[in-house]
Amino acid sequence: MKTFLCLGFPLIGLLASVVTAAAVDESVARVTTSRSLQVACVRDVSDDAPWYILQQAFSTSMSACLASEDMIAMPVRILPTDAWDAADSLLKGDCDAVLVIGESLPSALRNDNFTTLRAVSQIGTPVRVFHFVLRNSDPSMQATLAAAFEKATSSASFQDTIGRASAVHIVASNFSR
Secondary structure, three states: HHHHHHHHHHHHHHHHOOOHHHHHHHOOOOOOOOOEEEEEEEOOOOOOHHHHHHHHHHHHHHHHHHOOOOOOOOEEEEEEHHHHHHHHHHHHHHOOOEEEEOOOOOHHHOOOOEEEEEEEEEOOOOOOEEEEEEEOOOOOHHHHHHHHHHHHOOOHHHHHHHHHHEEEEEEHHHHHO
């Protein structure tokens, strides 16, 4: 029994120190997941503008604005879809926002659970209209994304890219005639 006590107490002490050290290390170490901002994109199918350029310009500009808002550098992932699927994905939380490129907001995205922001291109012909639809369930996320959307769509680089995309569209449509 004396041998057990002589060996047992140091072993218990060693285990207790390891458990305590592990608990301290857990509180210091934080695991974060890298995630992109998921944005469903709906476009006006009657307009044959170079959509990839518009989507890429928005993605790049929005990502830069989120980084400047003291958020973790978060890539913006554009997911092309239709209005009904976009509304469903936004309600379920499968996407964080919906970008609508076109004059009017589809009826599927006119919902009391959503807030819609609107931006208009300042450069290029025709004028491009962008609607950004957000869930009302998270006010802090909504405020951050709204501020980033406003900065992203009014930035000189975004406006310049939209203007060039319109010029490419006009040249291409004149070339095909």
